[in-house]
Amino acid sequence: MAMEIFSTSRLNAFLSIRQDEIKLLLIRLSQNSSRDFKKVELKSKFYELTFNIVMRMIAGKRYYGDDLSNYEEAKEFRELVIEAFKYGGASNPGDFLPVLRWIDYQGLEKNLGRIQKKMDAFLQDLINEHRRDKSKNTMIDHFLSLQESQPDYYTDEIIRGLISVMILGGTNTSAVTMEWALSLLVNHLEVLKKARVELDTHVGQERLIDEPDLSKLHYLQAIIYETSRLFPAAPLLLPHVSSDDCIIEGFNVPRDTILLVNAWAIHRDPKVWDDPTSFKPERFECGEIEGRKLLPFGLGRRACPAVGMAQRVLGLALGSLIQCFEWEKVNGETIDLTEANGLTTPKVEPLEAMCKVRNVMSKVLCEVTNDV
Numbered sequence: 151m152a153m154e155i156f157s158t159s160r161l162n163a164f165l166s167i168r169q170d171e172i173k174l175l176l177i178r179l180s181q182n183s184s185r186d187f188k189k190v191e192l193k194s195k196f197y198e199l200t201f202n203i204v205m206r207m208i209a210g211k212r213y214y215g216d217d218l219s220n221y222e223e224a225k226e227f228r229e230l231v232i233e234a235f236k237y238g239g240a241s242n243p244g245d246f247l248p249v250l251r252w253i254d255y256q257g258l259e260k261n262l263g264r265i266q267k268k269m270d271a272f273l274q275d276l277i278n279e280h281r282r283d284k285s286k287n288t289m290i291d292h293f294l295s296l297q298e299s300q301p302d303y304y305t306d307e308i309i310r311g312l313i314s315v316m317i318l319g320g321t322n323t324s325a326v327t328m329e330w331a332l333s334l335l336v337n338h339l340e341v342l343k344k345a346r347v348e349l350d351t352h353v354g355q356e357r358l359i360d361e362p363d364l365s366k367l368h369y370l371q372a373i374i375y376e377t378s379r380l381f382p383a384a385p386l387l388l389p390h391v392s393s394d395d396c397i398i399e400g401f402n403v404p405r406d407t408i409l410l411v412n413a414w415a416i417h418r419d420p421k422v423w424d425d426p427t428s429f430k431p432e433r434f435e436c437g438e439i440e441g442r443k444l445l446p447f448g449l450g451r452r453a454c455p456a457v458g459m460a461q462r463v464l465g466l467a468l469g470s471l472i473q474c475f476e477w478e479k480v481n482g483e484t485i486d487l488t489e490a491n492g493l494t495t496p497k498v499e500p501l502e503a504m505c506k507v508r509n510v511m512s513k514v515l516c517e518v519t520n521d522v
């Protein structure tokens with residue numbers, strides 16, 4: 151099913167959504183930065199970008215920005231999702247010490263239950279809306295047509311679950327990766343320069359980068375790999391559970407054990423990587439990457455089904471930011487790369503940087519303003 155939802159043809163059908171939202175971000179960043187460098191905060195902008203992309207694919211609606219179809223609904227949903235991230239991302243001590251579960255230590259289960267109920271009601275309204283008006287071409291419409299042919303499998307409950315997992319798995323992960331990537335680039339301006347030369351060579355300066363260009367931009371791709379190596383958006387992947395008794399690295403693991411894979415540690419293991427803590431995209435410039443070594447999307451049957459989509463969004467967004475703007479540190483200060491606790495490795499300090507529209511891009515940005 152995942153293969154179908156995120157198939158190449160389905161991803162291609164949603165291309166204009168990704169292009170539109172990235173153009174809107176470029177316009178926001180270009181305001182007041184056409185002549186001089188301007189300080190911009192990027193964490194919230196990247197989150198809004200990925201949230202709008204995912205929600206437009208799912209439901210055909212934007213939830214951040216000026217032209218919202220229903221401001222109150224959007225506000226309510228945004229707050230709900232932020233709460234879901236807060237409680238959904240917290241580790242539950244009750245999973246490891248059952249006695250804590252009986253007393254619902256920290257009230258985690260109560261809060262999760264409350265949020266789940268609100269989320270279910272909200273998503274059910276969305277589904278009902280699309281059931282009434284079948285004219286749209288969104289993922290919800292696709293699920294509803296599957297429901298007609300396979301009603302026992304595609305129940306409303308399953309559809310609500312699919313939507314939730316796409317929102318929770320597909321927004322923060324991509325946004326956080328963009329934030330780390332740009333932070334690393336601003337700290338390593340020589341890498342940024344090399345990426346820009348690659349873009350100028352393969353895309354030129356007369357038009358904006360587009361998704362078909364990505365296959366030629368190997369250095370840009372290497373920057374994304376290297377960012378995901380150092381700061382994997384899901385450092386412990388998702389919890390897995392052993393379906394049977396098994397032995398892992400000599401340890402007996404009984405059936406139904408929660409298993410966590412520490413991708414973060416594998417990505418920084420000096421036995422696997424040369425100079426593991428340094429940012430060196432060059433290590434990915436040529437040659438195949440061994441899946442066992444670099445696994446920001448997990449591995450095997452439960453790996454992220456949306457790798458292709460994530461790579462397109464990351465490549466197009468980062469490529470556009472490099473192509474359209476000069477970037478600098480604020481007051482010349484190195485960007486702090488300390489990681490905070492959280493399900494998706496957030497930065498302790500939200501990224502702020504100085505940006506200035508590139509001269510060569512002013513023309514392109516005018517075109518962008520005209521067709522958005």
Ligand code: HEM
Nearest residue numbers: 319320323324383384387388447448449452453454456460
């Ligand atoms: C940089 C971006 C992303 C990263 C690093 C990422 C990473 C991951 C990881 C590590 C897993 C779990 C794999 C495992 O435990 O073995 C996962 C699962 C998943 N991801 Fe992604 N992901 C990203 C973007 C997305 C996007 C854009 C979507 C959809 C819009 C998405 C949807 C999902 C879904 C539906 C699952 C499956 C959850 C399940 O099996 O229950 N992800 N992702």
